[in-house]
Amino acid sequence: MTQKNYNDISAVDALKTAQYLAVSPFIFQAVAAMKKKGLLSHFGKMSKNESVTKLELCEISGLNDYAVSVLIDLAVAADLVIRNDDNSFSPTKIIHYLANDRMTNVNFDFSSELCYEGLGYLTESLQTGTPKGLKVFTSSCSTIYPYLSSLPENARKAWFSFDHYYSDNVFSVMLPLVFKEKHFSHINDIGGNTGKFALAVAEYSKDTKVTIIDLPQQCELAKDNIRKHGLEDRIDTYPVNILEESAKLPNQGDLWWMSQFLDCFSMDQIEEILTMVYNAMSEDSMVAISEVFGDKQSNDIASLVIEANSLYFSSMANGVSRFYHSDEFVNLVEKIGFKVHRMMDHVGLAHTLLLLTK
Amino acid sequence: MTQKNYNDISAVDALKTAQYLAVSPFIFQAVAAMKKKGLLSHFGKMSKNESVTKLELCEISGLNDYAVSVLIDLAVAADLVIRNDDNSFSPTKIIHYLANDRMTNVNFDFSSELCYEGLGYLTESLQTGTPKGLKVFTSSCSTIYPYLSSLPENARKAWFSFDHYYSDNVFSVMLPLVFKEKHFSHINDIGGNTGKFALAVAEYSKDTKVTIIDLPQQCELAKDNIRKHGLEDRIDTYPVNILEESAKLPNQGDLWWMSQFLDCFSMDQIEEILTMVYNAMSEDSMVAISEVFGDKQSNDIASLVIEANSLYFSSMANGVSRFYHSDEFVNLVEKIGFKVHRMMDHVGLAHTLLLLTK
Numbered sequence: 001m002t003q004k005n006y007n008d009i010s011a012v013d014a015l016k017t018a019q020y021l022a023v024s025p026f027i028f029q030a031v032a033a034m035k036k037k038g039l040l041s042h043f044g045k046m047s048k049n050e051s052v053t054k055l056e057l058c059e060i061s062g063l064n065d066y067a068v069s070v071l072i073d074l075a076v077a078a079d080l081v082i083r084n085d086d087n088s089f090s091p092t093k094i095i096h097y098l099a100n101d102r103m104t105n106v107n108f109d110f111s112s113e114l115c116y117e118g119l120g121y122l123t124e125s126l127q128t129g130t131p132k133g134l135k136v137f138t139s140s141c142s143t144i145y146p147y148l149s150s151l152p153e154n155a156r157k158a159w160f161s162f163d164h165y166y167s168d169n170v171f172s173v174m175l176p177l178v179f180k181e182k183h184f185s186h187i188n189d190i191g192g193n194t195g196k197f198a199l200a201v202a203e204y205s206k207d208t209k210v211t212i213i214d215l216p217q218q219c220e221l222a223k224d225n226i227r228k229h230g231l232e233d234r235i236d237t238y239p240v241n242i243l244e245e246s247a248k249l250p251n252q253g254d255l256w257w258m259s260q261f262l263d264c265f266s267m268d269q270i271e272e273i274l275t276m277v278y279n280a281m282s283e284d285s286m287v288a289i290s291e292v293f294g295d296k297q298s299n300d301i302a303s304l305v306i307e308a309n310s311l312y313f314s315s316m317a318n319g320v321s322r323f324y325h326s327d328e329f330v331n332l333v334e335k336i337g338f339k340v341h342r343m344m345d346h347v348g349l350a351h352t353l354l355l356l357t358k
Numbered sequence: 359m360t361q362k363n364y365n366d367i368s369a370v371d372a373l374k375t376a377q378y379l380a381v382s383p384f385i386f387q388a389v390a391a392m393k394k395k396g397l398l399s400h401f402g403k404m405s406k407n408e409s410v411t412k413l414e415l416c417e418i419s420g421l422n423d424y425a426v427s428v429l430i431d432l433a434v435a436a437d438l439v440i441r442n443d444d445n446s447f448s449p450t451k452i453i454h455y456l457a458n459d460r461m462t463n464v465n466f467d468f469s470s471e472l473c474y475e476g477l478g479y480l481t482e483s484l485q486t487g488t489p490k491g492l493k494v495f496t497s498s499c500s501t502i503y504p505y506l507s508s509l510p511e512n513a514r515k516a517w518f519s520f521d522h523y524y525s526d527n528v529f530s531v532m533l534p535l536v537f538k539e540k541h542f543s544h545i546n547d548i549g550g551n552t553g554k555f556a557l558a559v560a561e562y563s564k565d566t567k568v569t570i571i572d573l574p575q576q577c578e579l580a581k582d583n584i585r586k587h588g589l590e591d592r593i594d595t596y597p598v599n600i601l602e603e604s605a606k607l608p609n610q611g612d613l614w615w616m617s618q619f620l621d622c623f624s625m626d627q628i629e630e631i632l633t634m635v636y637n638a639m640s641e642d643s644m645v646a647i648s649e650v651f652g653d654k655q656s657n658d659i660a661s662l663v664i665e666a667n668s669l670y671f672s673s674m675a676n677g678v679s680r681f682y683h684s685d686e687f688v689n690l691v692e693k694i695g696f697k698v699h700r701m702m703d704h705v706g707l708a709h710t711l712l713l714l715t716k
Contacts, residue, residue, distance in 0.1 A: 026669045
């Protein structure tokens, strides 16, 4: 991330950014409306030399002249659309990215469908350390995780699209990096969820076993997936609530794997979990942590997106966790007694792979 | 407003703007939280060379390390705050404007306290032509106007601050411009509300009478104000619902005044109202319309703020009106039969004064 300076920006640009931010909920929802009514994708398909009239926009969207006018006039003012001399409209580069860039879309829908309303309770969430925004969807769950499959269709779709987009490709990039260290014969996959990583391992290394360590209900879902792939002999499950005082980890395996798992916990909880792993693991086994770290991004856009989405954990997910910074993690693991064996940044889209030994 | 071109912006900047927009609800609510917990004003009082530690920010806000960390990390990523080499934090110009610029604050609070949640229903509002976002506050009113005094404290304060900020100073600037035309002896103040303009006229021109034309309940409030100022002999009221078919206007007066009144109606309703005025007015009387027109702003920031806030009318106020563009108004008044006598832009903060004759 570039080091910023007070004078990097002119007074006019600073005021413009402040005002843009002050009215950003209007711009955001105007884009959301244009998206829902097909106007965004229409502009996204147009070349910069094409134009569309207001009447055509009414036909495309099914909205009346008034509704199209307020949307398009704001779109022009926010530099999403160009008004031509004949009062027709052409796309800008910004609307092209809003319409066509997958990452932008995944982020937009996550904000719009899952987080927008609940973010209104951010202050309250930070004051109480609980995800107060979750009450938009349910009053019976204290974290979003058991409620994920019950979310309204659009919100659920946005959550899973976000999750998949940021983690789906990471396993295929990380597995060769992990196995470059040595051949692992038995991986404990803590927070293994429905078995995505375990299946990827089974595919990647034909003689490696995996034990998925997760909550009992997740293990049941994972078992179904394992059965579907006929991999019962190579993947098993170990149901446990790792936060319970009586929780114990298995004494087995040569790699302990945690992928985007620890960002679901507070620093105190992470310390507990990693201490348990430290105590359970053998001297010659290794820990691999895959995380998205806000301070490890190679560009400003990625940093902004990650630091912003951290507030999803605060307001919607559990009220206590986030996308952490790498230095907090490194300090913590060293405090527990781990040695940092290797740290690889910019793996996959935005990930860091942290390899630890005892 | 400057004429935009597709190539005015680089691909990287376009993507950055698109992504910024996609996560803008997170940034917006982080600023709202910093505002509510005193962090914004603290940074606003600091000079660019001063710095503050995370521990100090915890003390100022009463928030714990986790809560301050997520806020400040996003503030750094969004260029609101600079992280110094010693991990202390200093303000940027942007946070100075967010904290100290009155217009930015008025707009921010209007977005945050009044509009944010209701804007989530923008698409639905535009589809139905009704302010669906108003259900956040009440299900018994079809427009926000009769509900204004019942709004929750913060929302009410934000509404009135917004209203006052944009209209309070305009009367003292406009009255000399209006009376430069000629001396008016009797002004009909349509949508006179609680009498602010009428009182300003009474102060400005000692022998001018004013008739406030408004809904019966507004006239009652105006009467109280008139009595308080002892101006019963110079200001009277004419209670009428101007949208009712049986409505009639008085046959009197040499100036018909409408200040930020017509933006509360649809174009069809505006045509009805102005036709009634046209038919009621004498040949030598004049019409003065004061409006904020999105296309008449001298800079991009003002255009953006005005076009954005138009969606307040769509989603929260009445579902059918907006801050219009001047050409729509001019076309309409000429269609009715009016002549545009004079049009003065950039009056007060953002207003246009339109003078019409028969």
